[in-house]
Each structure stands twice: as structure tokens, then as C-alpha cells.
Amino acid sequence: MDDFLLRALLGGFGVALAAGPLGTFIIWRRMAYFGDMLAHSGLLGVALGAILRVNPQLGVVFTCLLVALALVLLQRQRGLATDTLLGILAHATLSLGLVTLAFLETVRVDLVGYLFGDILAITTADLCWIWGGGVLALGVLAGLWRPLLAITVHEELAQVEGVAVFPVRLAFMLLIAVVIAVAMKVVGILLITSLLIIPAAAARRFAHSPEGMAALASLVGGAAVGLGLWASLRWDTPAGPSVVVAASALFALGLAIPTRSRR
Amino acid sequence: MPSEPLLVIEKVNLAIRGNPILRDVSLRVTAGEIVALIGPNGAGKSTLARVALGLIRADSGRIWRKPGARVGYMPQRLMVDDTLPLSVWRFTTLGTPTSRARVREALAEVGAAHVLDAPVQGISGGEMQRVLLARALLREPELLVLDEPIQGVDLNGQYELYDLISGLRQRRGCGILMVSHELHLVMATTDHVLCLNRHVCCSGHPDHVARDPAYLALFGLDGARHLAIYHHHHDHQHDLHGAVVESAETETHG
Numbered sequence: 001m002d003d004f005l006l007r008a009l010l011g012g013f014g015v016a017l018a019a020g021p022l023g024t025f026i027i028w029r030r031m032a033y034f035g036d037m038l039a040h041s042g043l044l045g046v047a048l049g050a051i052l053r054v055n056p057q058l059g060v061v062f063t064c065l066l067v068a069l070a071l072v073l074l075q076r077q078r079g080l081a082t083d084t085l086l087g088i089l090a091h092a093t094l095s096l097g098l099v100t101l102a103f104l105e106t107v108r109v110d111l112v113g114y115l116f117g118d119i120l121a122i123t124t125a126d127l128c129w130i131w132g133g134g135v136l137a138l139g140v141l142a143g144l145w146r147p148l149l150a151i152t153v154h155e156e157l158a159q160v161e162g163v164a165v166f167p168v169r170l171a172f173m174l175l176i177a178v179v180i181a182v183a184m185k186v187v188g189i190l191l192i193t194s195l196l197i198i199p200a201a202a203a204r205r206f207a208h209s210p211e212g213m214a215a216l217a218s219l220v221g222g223a224a225v226g227l228g229l230w231a232s233l234r235w236d237t238p239a240g241p242s243v244v245v246a247a248s249a250l251f252a253l254g255l256a257i258p259t260r261s262r263r
Numbered sequence: 264m265p266s267e268p269l270l271v272i273e274k275v276n277l278a279i280r281g282n283p284i285l286r287d288v289s290l291r292v293t294a295g296e297i298v299a300l301i302g303p304n305g306a307g308k309s310t311l312a313r314v315a316l317g318l319i320r321a322d323s324g325r326i327w328r329k330p331g332a333r334v335g336y337m338p339q340r341l342m343v344d345d346t347l348p349l350s351v352w353r354f355t356t357l358g359t360p361t362s363r364a365r366v367r368e369a370l371a372e373v374g375a376a377h378v379l380d381a382p383v384q385g386i387s388g389g390e391m392q393r394v395l396l397a398r399a400l401l402r403e404p405e406l407l408v409l410d411e412p413i414q415g416v417d418l419n420g421q422y423e424l425y426d427l428i429s430g431l432r433q434r435r436g437c438g439i440l441m442v443s444h445e446l447h448l449v450m451a452t453t454d455h456v457l458c459l460n461r462h463v464c465c466s467g468h469p470d471h472v473a474r475d476p477a478y479l480a481l482f483g484l485d486g487a488r489h490l491a492i493y494h495h496h497h498d499h500q501h502d503l504h505g506a507v508v509e510s511a512e513t514e515t516h517g
Binding site for chain 2: 027028030146149150152153154156157158159160161162204207208209210212213
């Protein structure tokens, strides 16, 4: 097997592994559009990283946190629904990122690569970021599992039972930011949410416990990476979108399989 | 008051976006006592319960909970999203990690042992209320805050659940603060009633409150009739006019 292909597979599997459990929480907490908004702001993070001459991944994590904070502040002044605010922030930050990059004449950025991913160009350094960030995110998520599940079911009940709601919510946002930063190279800013949500959604019908659903989501994500890369080589299609198409196909296939009826 | 206080609220004021919700509200709950909050919709009952739990901060006034007191809470209308595969057994242990045997015991105490392994979305409204109560009981609470504990429960279940709740106070000695709509049940099983309409209209022993002009103004004859029907049902006393029954020694449940 070619080296670049091996790196692509390893990188894809790393992202799928972390995205599965995190994606299940995004589904349970109905935060799909929040994740999408953060991902859109990723390009601004890349630009920021270029200006400050730091690693683009760090720029993305930092920007995601800033934007999440901006959302919290905007939500305070009621009158506008959260989905409206999310729409504004997503496209404002994406456009701001594009404009900023245009100003940076000395910096050449592979725009298409950032928007749609360039999984076949993953370097060994990228692999370290993906696996390091991914394993870290999974570790933190495992530690947060019970309180996060409790506030997902009922925030006030969890608070009465002793969960520090705000820190847990903040930590979860940080985890999403980290996973977006590491997944960017694989499927790109515009498609990251799909890798978080589609495998988790596909896993729902076959899961009987929260942990089972998370594990199954990782498996589906990994399978989508393998299938997508294979299809991309076979038919010479763009790799990132092929992975997303494969995930969607697995989701559709799952719908067709009959399951034990639930009460 | 002879027994120790668990919760003391004094002269609490709260406005939400300029709209006064609570005005000068005071209450106290002691161990082994059931305090009921009644009042029309929008009277601030649930808000007061959430202030008592420390979930909302009051604008002014004093809220004191016995330091270190274990608190059990039963929120109003809890629905678990269909996307989350969660069994009743996992749901009840979300706040208190514990063994299956203890969960089964707690569920049995509230009469819901049969749903232990059912998906939490698949049980009825009444079963959900019992499961919520079991989750609160697993914390071995000294103070229980129940927000409309019997909504969605059928009529027979309502009596059963009320008996269960008033039995808890004796068996476990916990103090209970309860928001309720079911006047007839509240009046028959509680020790202290607080009639709330943004401010405390009247409060005291159920018999006393039932005769209070402020209570009658809020709930009218209908409220008084509920009380009468209940007394009829339990004490076999007849009252043809629907007025408040006289001989009401209301400590009927044990």
C-alpha cells in the first residue's frame, strides 16, 4: 500500500474514532448547528494562525472558543432565536476568514483543501495532531461522561444532584473545537459536521445504551473512511466528499435493516 | 417549631425581566413535614421551588438550606429525547451511581419495579413520575422538592402516589416541599399549605387555609367542593351543599 494512502487511512480512522462519541452527544444535545457554526469559523482560525505564525490547529481551537463565547453573549440579549444567531455567526466568521486570507498576500493557503479536506495529503505531523488530539478528546470525554449525560437528560436535575453545569458545558464545547481542528484536514470545514452526525445517527437504531451508541458511531465512521477512500481511488473522486457519501450510504442502509421493535 | 428546619426562605423578591414573580415570600420546611404550594397558573409556584433549590437567584431576601443537607428534586415534566438510548435503570442512576439491587428496591418502593430495564421513552407518564421519585429517593434525601409530582398520573394512581409521598415523611423523616394543582389531595395529606399568587395569600394548616377568604377568592367554591368530595370519599361524611366540611381532622393517611 502506498504511504500516502496508509496515512490517509490512519488519519481518517483517528478522526472517526473521536468523532463517534462526540457526535452522539451533539445529536443528544441537539447541537448539530452549533457544531456546524464552529466548523465554519475554522477558516478564520486558519487565517489567525497564519497572522500570529502559530500552528493552524491552535488557531482553530482558539477561534472556536471565541465564537462559542460570542454565541453565549449574544444569547443573553433575547429577542433572536439561537438558530438565527448560529446562522449569522457561521456565515459571518466563514466570510471573515475568507476576507482575512485574501489580505494576507504573503501567505498561500490551499483554500479548497481547508474547505473540503485533503485527506490524501496528510503528513506524519498531521497524524500526530489527529491521534494526539483525538485520544486527548476521548479521554476527557470519558471523564466527563456521567455528568455530561446527566445534564443532557435534565440540566436542573443534574445541578441539584451536584453537577457543575457550566464547567461541564464549557469543557464539551472545547472538545468539539479540538475535534474540529483535527478533523479539518480530513473532510474540510464544510463537511466536518457530517462526520460527527451521520455515523452517530446511523448508530441510533441499533444501540441500546449510550455507550453502545458511541462505540457503534466510531465503527460506522471508520467504515465510512475506509469505503470512501476506496471509492475515491476506484473512481477518482474527491476523497473528503467520498467519505461523507459513504457515511450517508451506511446511514441509508441502516434504515433499511429491520431492528427489534422498541416499546 | 419543635423539629429542625431544613429550608428557610425569608422575604424573597424576584422579578424576571421587570415582571414581579415573587413578592415578599417566606416559608420554612422542617424535617418530617409536608409543605404544599398551591395557587393559580403563573403564581410563581415552580419559580419558588427553583429558588428554594438554588437554581435561580432571588433579587432580595434570604434563602437558607441546612448545610450539607441532601436534596432530592423531582422536576416538572421530564422528557428524554428519543435519540438517547437509555434504560430506566441507567436513568435513575445518572445522579447517584449505585447497584442494580438498590435501584430495584427504590423502584419497588414507588411501585415501578417492572420498568427497570424498559427504555425510558417507553414508559407511561405515571410510571415516569414514579421513576423520578425513585431517582430522588436514591439520594437518601433529607429535603425533597417535588414539582407537580402527580401530573400525568391517572386518578387511582394519584391517590396511591400521594399516600406514598405522605408515607415517605414518616418512613424516612424527610421534609417535603411540594408544588401541586390537586387541591383535594393537597388539603387532605399536607401539614402546611402556602397559597401563592406571586405573594403569599394565606398559609397554615389545610383546614385553616380552606376557610380563608383569600383561598376562597382564588379557588372559589370549586376549590371548597374538591375538599368536600375528598372528605366524603375518605371519611364518609356527607355534605350536600358542597361547603367545607366541619369536622376535618385531616391527618387521615398513615
